[in-house]
Amino acid sequence: MSAGGTGATRKRPEELRSHRWFGVDDLRAFGHRSRMLQMGFSESDFRGKPVIGIINTWSELSPCHFHFRTRAEEVKRGVWQAGGFPVELPAHPVTEQYMKPTSMLYRNMLAMETEELARSQPCDGLVLLGGCDKTPPGLVMGALSAGLPFIFVPAGPMNSGNWRGKSLGSGSDAWKYHAELRAGTITPAQWKDMEGGMARSFGTCMTAGTAATMMLAVEAMGLTLPGASSIPAADSAHPRMATESGKRIVDMVWDDETPGKLLSQGSIDNAVAATMAFGGSTNAIIHIIAMARRAGLELDLERFDAISRRVPLIANLRPNGDTWLMADFFFAGGSRAFLNRLGPHLDLTAKTVSGATLGEDIADADVFNEEIIRPLDRPLQAEGGLAVLKGSLAPRGAVIKTSAADPRLLTHTGPAVVFENYADLKKRLDDPDLEVTADSVLVMKSGGPQGGPGMPEWGMMPIPQKLLKQGVRDMVRLSDSRMSGTSYGTCVLHVAPESHVGGPLALVRDGDLIRLDVPGRRLDLLVEEAEMARRRAAWQKPAPRYARGWTAMYLEQVTQADEGCDLRFLEAGAPTPEPDIY
Ligand code: FES
Ligand code: MG
Numbered sequence: 001m002s003a004g005g006t007g008a009t010r011k012r013p014e015e016l017r018s019h020r021w022f023g024v025d026d027l028r029a030f031g032h033r034s035r036m037l038q039m040g041f042s043e044s045d046f047r048g049k050p051v052i053g054i055i056n057t058w059s060e061l062s063p064c065h066f067h068f069r070t071r072a073e074e075v076k077r078g079v080w081q082a083g084g085f086p087v088e089l090p091a092h093p094v095t096e097q098y099m100k101p102t103s104m105l106y107r108n109m110l111a112m113e114t115e116e117l118a119r120s121q122p123c124d125g126l127v128l129l130g131g132c133d134k135t136p137p138g139l140v141m142g143a144l145s146a147g148l149p150f151i152f153v154p155a156g157p158m159n160s161g162n163w164r165g166k167s168l169g170s171g172s173d174a175w176k177y178h179a180e181l182r183a184g185t186i187t188p189a190q191w192k193d194m195e196g197g198m199a200r201s202f203g204t205c206m207t208a209g210t211a212a213t214m215m216l217a218v219e220a221m222g223l224t225l226p227g228a229s230s231i232p233a234a235d236s237a238h239p240r241m242a243t244e245s246g247k248r249i250v251d252m253v254w255d256d257e258t259p260g261k262l263l264s265q266g267s268i269d270n271a272v273a274a275t276m277a278f279g280g281s282t283n284a285i286i287h288i289i290a291m292a293r294r295a296g297l298e299l300d301l302e303r304f305d306a307i308s309r310r311v312p313l314i315a316n317l318r319p320n321g322d323t324w325l326m327a328d329f330f331f332a333g334g335s336r337a338f339l340n341r342l343g344p345h346l347d348l349t350a351k352t353v354s355g356a357t358l359g360e361d362i363a364d365a366d367v368f369n370e371e372i373i374r375p376l377d378r379p380l381q382a383e384g385g386l387a388v389l390k391g392s393l394a395p396r397g398a399v400i401k402t403s404a405a406d407p408r409l410l411t412h413t414g415p416a417v418v419f420e421n422y423a424d425l426k427k428r429l430d431d432p433d434l435e436v437t438a439d440s441v442l443v444m445k446s447g448g449p450q451g452g453p454g455m456p457e458w459g460m461m462p463i464p465q466k467l468l469k470q471g472v473r474d475m476v477r478l479s480d481s482r483m484s485g486t487s488y489g490t491c492v493l494h495v496a497p498e499s500h501v502g503g504p505l506a507l508v509r510d511g512d513l514i515r516l517d518v519p520g521r522r523l524d525l526l527v528e529e530a531e532m533a534r535r536r537a538a539w540q541k542p543a544p545r546y547a548r549g550w551t552a553m554y555l556e557q558v559t560q561a562d563e564g565c566d567l568r569f570l571e572a573g574a575p576t577p578e579p580d581i582y
Helices: 027-038 068-081 103-120 135-146 172-183 188-198 210-220 237-254 265-278 283-294 301-310 326-331 334-341 358-362 422-428 465-469 529-538 549-557
Strands: 051-056 085-090 125-130 150-154 161-163 166-168 386-391 394-401 411-419 441-444 477-479 491-493 513-517 522-525
Touching: 051 068, 051 103, 051 237, 068 085, 068 125, 068 237, 103 125, 103 135, 103 283, 103 549, 125 135, 125 237, 135 150, 135 210, 135 283, 150 210, 150 237, 161 188, 166 188, 172 188, 210 265, 210 283, 210 334, 265 283, 265 301, 265 334, 283 301, 301 386, 326 334, 334 358, 411 422, 441 513
Parallel strands: 051 085, 051 125, 125 150, 386 522, 411 441, 441 477, 477 491
Antiparallel strands: 161 166, 386 394, 394 491, 411 513, 513 522
């Protein structure tokens, strides 16, 4: 790869992919050109220039991406300046807030759409506009499969929340104050009043939740301009970053800096290390595995756990810390300073879209607040915030966010209280006759990739009301679903294989003893094998609820959590050839 436009392998205009649409002399190219003229472009606008597809996930149902209409214009400004031809391509917003049963059901749809938008049309390079939880992985997965040079432009976090002088963090404080409402310490009117203080500008959740984690992970992989992921959405640095991304992608196309040349095993490990040191969302485990597999690189749960054990948690942000939000992180030096601190745990030779190495990108970055971005020898927690468990209850793995759990419960044996699905949980959880104590392990089935479907964020099961009244605030909870990056508690998640496909979770019954041993990385169901065999023989797969459409295809193709929940046919098979143009 030629770095930074050295010209060594620079393409000629006839070698551009778009040349096949616009540059040749035949009937089809006549049509392609005349239809550009129809839109008011002159031939000098597009002919012989890199065509840059700006994949825009803007929507009026995506508050996190509400600034992308203007950001797309700012990317275009950069593309024009650098001598490219920008074209905006609207794509699925996969909005976290409004899509049901869960946005996760549609991450792979965005990935497919991104890949096919790029491949079927005259694009030479891509700029990806995303940020809300599923969009960084969805866009990157699709762009990796398309194989064209690309840059990711992260939406950036929204302004910090505030209500009556109190700082509010996305998600985390909604859970917290809802509990206060149930406890009667705030009034319904105050709770209602808080709605206006929670989300104060466009941009993503501003806690260290899934969006902040994924934007950072994509930067650590080398797929954004340096420092891009922590710039607040409403900061004037944000449109400047968008314009710079537009300029840079044009050079990347001329130099043929495809993701296959850019990404290495080090890029993937850097994304994992950054996630761990950030105390990032458990969702990142699924998404980084899915992205790595699209890039043909190695990543399994063991590698995740190994990196977690050696990397300390140094970002003091909610929900791991109790004070600071993403804007504070930005002013403390932001993602470049954070990665600089983490340097000894990163592969600094990994290449990035800047044209340099990650090490060069972060070399002169300073930390301005040592409480928010801690030194490596004064971490928030000695190991990364996430741990991977295996055992008879999760032969293919399960995960737990140790940084958000009660340390007392990390080694615990207790009897199961089993809910067959979320509806069952909702119906019975607060029943005063439910046989549950603080030592019980709440178990929920049918929350996995197929059972949910789409692994909804049901994993932070509420504490039963009668235990809340006794002062219980945390207990061991276990499921095959996910939880929000802003959630907390001793929640074992992503149990694989899931119950819906007959994993051991499907066979758990009330009263079975479950042993959680986080230091030993074990999760075991203490039931005799002979009894398990009897239960297995009697088990029946739940009846399918979706017979048609996207969901039916998803259920047929989706992989388990330890494999990244991609669709099998998107991961496997020979590369798709370039389209014929006749
Ligand atoms: Fe979009 Fe949280 S809802 S980032
Ligand atoms: Mg979320």
